[in-house]
Amino acid sequence: MLAALIRAVEDLFTPPLRRVVLLSLALAAASFVVLWFALAMLVHNTSLFGWWPLDWLIDLFGALAVLLLSWLLFPAVVTIVIGFFLDRVAVAVEARDYPGLDPARGIPLYDILVATLRLMLLTIILNLLVLPFYLLLPGINFFVFLALNGYLFGRTYFEVVALRRLDRGTAKAVRQRFAGRVFIGGLVITGLFSVPLVNLVAPVIATAFMVHVFESLRRVEPRLLPS
Numbered sequence: 001m002l003a004a005l006i007r008a009v010e011d012l013f014t015p016p017l018r019r020v021v022l023l024s025l026a027l028a029a030a031s032f033v034v035l036w037f038a039l040a041m042l043v044h045n046t047s048l049f050g051w052w053p054l055d056w057l058i059d060l061f062g063a064l065a066v067l068l069l070s071w072l073l074f075p076a077v078v079t080i081v082i083g084f085f086l087d088r089v090a091v092a093v094e095a096r097d098y099p100g101l102d103p104a105r106g107i108p109l110y111d112i113l114v115a116t117l118r119l120m121l122l123t124i125i126l127n128l129l130v131l132p133f134y135l136l137l138p139g140i141n142f143f144v145f146l147a148l149n150g151y152l153f154g155r156t157y158f159e160v161v162a163l164r165r166l167d168r169g170t171a172k173a174v175r176q177r178f179a180g181r182v183f184i185g186g187l188v189i190t191g192l193f194s195v196p197l198v199n200l201v202a203p204v205i206a207t208a209f210m211v212h213v214f215e216s217l218r219r220v221e222p223r224l225l226p227s
Helices: 002-011 015-044 052-097 109-129 131-136 140-162 168-177 179-194 202-220
Strands: none
Touching: 002 052, 002 202, 015 052, 015 202, 052 109, 052 140, 052 202, 109 131, 109 140, 131 140, 140 168, 140 179, 140 202, 168 179, 179 202
């Protein structure tokens, strides 16, 4: 996993990905600003009691909630925004690091958007469901966050990469066969999204990283992963 991550970071600075990285930075920053502004306006315009001291206190806690929700939802939002470029990232990584591969059949943009939208919805719903654990169980909340998002990101990014070369049934079989590795890969991706500044280009690194993970599985199970 460490070797795959290092190669993914190296890929980030290659000419084919520089334009994608610049676009990702701009779109990721814009999506974060829009997300934060929308949540802030929602909380600010909500008057629950009509008495300013209580409303002011609600606004204060609301501001903290906005920061927390923005941090939780940012990975899913930015993945959707940058989803238009993920197939291009995979193509560039394969061309540089695996030149002997046959051309991938690719994955339709519709499938990428469905996968990323599903990621966003699951991220929102599941993180809101476990929000009490985040707030009330310090220490344990960190592991809950890692486990939940590690599963979501591992599954989503593996599908984005695997469906370019495998049909859906085979991709599912491979994901189940290597569930542990896919989950660990998801933990790595969760870590990328948790680091300030790095999270702006995390979808690009995550896609390149999962390409390397996917290709490494060929050596383990060539029957499930035909060239």
